[in-house]
Amino acid sequence: MNKKRPTIYDVALRANVSANTVSRVINGKTGVGDATRERIRGIIDELGYFPNVGARALRGGRPGCIGVVRSSTTEDVPLSHPFIQWLFGEMHRVFGARGERICFDMSPCAPGNGTDYGRSIWESLFSACVLLNPLSPGDTTIPRIHRFGIPYLSLGRLDSFPECSSATADYERGAYLSTKYLIDRGHQSIAMVRAFANAQPGIDRERGYLRALEEAGLVPDERLIQSVNFKTRDNALIVHRLLVDGKVTGLVDCSATEDAWSMREGARRAGRTVGKDFETVVWTYSNDAAVLPEASAHLWLPVREAAAEGLELLAAWHRGEREGPIDIQYAPALFESMPDVEMTQSKRLFGQP
Amino acid sequence: MNKKRPTIYDVALRANVSANTVSRVINGKTGVGDATRERIRGIIDELGYFPNVGARALRGGRPGCIGVVRSSTTEDVPLSHPFIQWLFGEMHRVFGARGERICFDMSPCAPGNGTDYGRSIWESLFSACVLLNPLSPGDTTIPRIHRFGIPYLSLGRLDSFPECSSATADYERGAYLSTKYLIDRGHQSIAMVRAFANAQPGIDRERGYLRALEEAGLVPDERLIQSVNFKTRDNALIVHRLLVDGKVTGLVDCSATEDAWSMREGARRAGRTVGKDFETVVWTYSNDAAVLPEASAHLWLPVREAAAEGLELLAAWHRGEREGPIDIQYAPALFESMPDVEMTQSKRLFGQP
DNA sequence: GTGAAAGCGCTAACAC
């Protein structure tokens, strides 16, 4: 930190040119002689010169990173979730290859922080941003980001802000289809194990479920909607509690965990067996492998597919090739017959409580 | 992106003060009257003003983020690895609580990139940096970071650059202790399943192993050192291949996966049983739970503990309370008797190949 | 093909 780093002027001085010419070389612009260009390149290497992102952003307009932020803590939504892993790779593909810096700001959701997850946007660090998280219904940051004007993509929608730039799957419809499927097969008492209870995706799940019941003239029992979370890792326990009630013969697993073990284990503890004395619809993010082969149906949520298209559009928006906001909501699909392949990845994500 | 954001001058204008006074308020400095201070605060909120990190860093000297970078791709070292998850939390504790922004630059190791993982350092985005990765023996970036002068901490050491600021466990000694333990119990043919074959931690493992053999006058057989990697997820296969050779009666599992399943499964396929017809020493990052209860001994690597202390020192260095470099290398400990508790977290990290 | 000058938003130094 003691000795000063070389600036564009140091390079210019050595090369006997003006700073402007060096700037042209760095940015690959025309209007520099080939000989001069080569000479300057050499001096840049020799001096170990690198442009200062801050100064660049200040003058040139565009800040230095494509940002990723989340509105939940790691406990609520673990970074180990396969979807998040996949997303990082996808961002590389879309942005990294073009030389953009992808920066994940991990600070906003530090416990005890004010949780202003837009911070790096307000402070002009990000030139575009991806928001990964279940949005809370009371969220007020999204509208601010929207007004701020940089290209952004939320991987979830928000009831209270429908104009939000987002790419997501239709969870409401997913819950509706799953529930209706079980109703059509004659079940009267259908339970739901859902994730994200206090966030928009959880609300969407409940809404779809209730809509299906209502259509069929069934009276909802609120105790049959149970919420799991990534923190307490209590899926098996929840399943157990629901199934101990012998009346329950249908179960929608929209826990977002793709966790076959918890379902089997929860059922076992309740003295019941999947596919024998109750039927399930299990949600999955993958359309080519079965989470739980003994389920009656799988509901595929094209979350990755929606995100992939959203990212492409975000990149185009960032390049100035289109305007925002992005509006993608993919419909889920219900499959009664699934491939024989059981998921190869370990689906006992969290172990027992 | 169209309408200009408010600057410090806009605030100053509205408040009828100079920009400098506003700057004093933002930075919580003395020398501003209480009334003025309140008035300015109000206007800042009203205008939705936020300081521009770039400009700030440019003038004030210190860039805007504590950085995290890695020198390997996600495939080589998955972010889902429990240690990485733990580390992020720890960084929150040490830096996030003080209001520092923690930024993980995910771009350098994008496939096809030049993999200059120091990029965000050279470009003055980071005021301090944590390097998480198995370092490659040919690495030349670390010395450059060292010379660059910002506080940094590598979570691994490097033969070729011993002055590196680092916090790590002593893998060489770990391998030595593990191997010697098996030799002392009478084994003559001892195999090793190691991770990070082509990186420094893998080299350290091999060195410790060979040192123990040599001391005992045993002739090493290079086929007995096998390397696994996070990408191919072939642990069970490797274990199988090693144990098919009936002569092998001792096995050091330093695969860094804490994966009981692979060991059992690999042995089963080879028609052998852990603790019956061969003995193992299993490496673990946790000192209060057993990875594999039937192992003869566990070697505990205080990697987390070293990193935790390293981060504290890094924070102090960053605050100017001490100088670098950091030099922490914790000794591992071998336990013959382990707690009854088997690890609660799923230890079948990767599923079968 | 190249250079001079201005200014992005901010803060440190010094004036009053």
Next chain:
DNA sequence: GTGTTAGCGCTTTCAC
């Protein structure tokens, strides 16, 4: 307690 000035490193504009 507050204002003025200069300048951080860079890119843009406009000259030549």
